[in-house]
Amino acid sequence: MxxxxxxxxxxxxxxxxxxxxxxxxxxxxxxxxxxxxxxxxxxxxxxxxxxxxxxxxxxxxxxxxxxxxxxxxxxxxxxxxxxxGHKLLIDIPTGKAAEMMDLNELQLVISQGMTLLMQFYQDQADPEETAEALTKILGGVAYHRANVACDEPELDLFAGAE
Missing domain, CATH: 1.10.260 (434 Repressor (Amino-terminal Domain))
Known part of the structure; x- marks a missing residue:
């Protein structure tokens, strides 16, 4: 690698x-x-x-x-x-508003993942690579879901933790 x-x-x-x-x-x-x-x-x-x-x-x-x-x-x-262990990990949202680049990057990950999924069902994509792409989609969407569910998404809960 x-x-x-x-x-x-x-x-x-x-x-x-x-x-x-x-x-x-x-x-x-x-x-x-x-x-x-x-x-x-x-x-x-x-x-x-x-x-x-x-x-x-x-x-x-x-x-x-x-x-x-x-x-x-x-x-x-x-x-x-x-x-x-067949578990999905997501980073804890920091409570700050998502930037447009974050959303654009998520859209790209979703697009690439769905392309791989369609290719997989046509026997044209590697199962491991497809599973990895789907995991990235789930993680990205779960992150934004948790961020939206915060009571005060604009509050910097963990400022400086990065």
């Missing part, structure tokens, strides 16, 4: 296995936060050797996953575990 260059491209990635999820988190930390494995290990209070072992075999204690993802700045492991 090629490493994306932009944060938007990183957000569209979905790991296909647990080791890949750990690796993507590490690669993201390296590219966007300039954190090496030793730096991540120090942040999660583990030895470098232990972290390398966990990354190579994909077996990290569940209690360390939130700290690892926080140190890396992205949550691919949680996303993978949720998808593996």
């Amino acid at each position: 090629r490493i994306p260059k932009t944060k938007a491209a990183w957000r569209r990635l979905q790991p296909s296995n647990l080791r890949e999820a750990f690796r993507l988190c590490k690669d993201y930390a390296r590219q966007h936060h300039r954190r090496t494995v030793p730096a991540i290990a120090e942040l999660i209070d583990e030895t470098e050797d232990t972290l390398y072992k966990w990354l190579s075999n994909g077996k990290m204690p569940a209690s360390k996953i939130p700290a690892y993802e926080h140190a890396c700045g992205i949550d691919y492991v949680t996303q993978y575990l949720a998808l593996r």
